[in-house]
Amino acid sequence: MLGFAPMSEAFRTFTLTTQVLESDMDELGHASNIAYVRWLQDVAVAHSIAVGLSFEAYARLGGVFVIRRQEIDYLRPCVRGATLELRTRVCNVAAAKVQRETEIVRSADAVVLAKGLTTWGFVDTTQGRPIRIPDEVRIAFGAPARQSLRTSQT
Numbered sequence: 001m002l003g004f005a006p007m008s009e010a011f012r013t014f015t016l017t018t019q020v021l022e023s024d025m026d027e028l029g030h031a032s033n034i035a036y037v038r039w040l041q042d043v044a045v046a047h048s049i050a051v052g053l054s055f056e057a058y059a060r061l062g063g064v065f066v067i068r069r070q071e072i073d074y075l076r077p078c079v080r081g082a083t084l085e086l087r088t089r090v091c092n093v094a095a096a097k098v099q100r101e102t103e104i105v106r107s108a109d110a111v112v113l114a115k116g117l118t119t120w121g122f123v124d125t126t127q128g129r130p131i132r133i134p135d136e137v138r139i140a141f142g143a144p145a146r147q148s149l150r151t152s153q154t
Helices: 033-050 055-061 135-140 146-153
Strands: 014-019 063-074 083-093 097-106 111-124
Touching: 014 033, 033 063, 033 083, 033 097, 033 111, 055 063, 135 146
Parallel strands: none
Antiparallel strands: 014 083, 063 111, 083 097, 097 111
């Protein structure tokens, strides 16, 4: 099972509500793995837009986030018609990558159905190579600016 560190006030949780649709279902009668992966990406994109970082904003900065690794723990089945709360937060920021924790919660009874941990790499939009995450992006998600980190270490 994925380990979740205690929530820090610096990294605020973002919540997106969604509905489990017929198209999300698999042959077993519950949400497919593809739906879970899509929900993790959808809530991350919505969180980014909510803090002012749309795809166009990233393009202006010359870099975008791409998924490098994704882990999902499936805890309970998710059924057709359920209303879900997708709760996410950035939990770790490095020079060129971030980790994002996500919980998929059934709204009706607050049961956690799945937990995800996604590593996003920040890459140059022209060459696709890793580049440092700009302070503007770090600050938007509640992380300290790199400049302040260097100052505090001296």
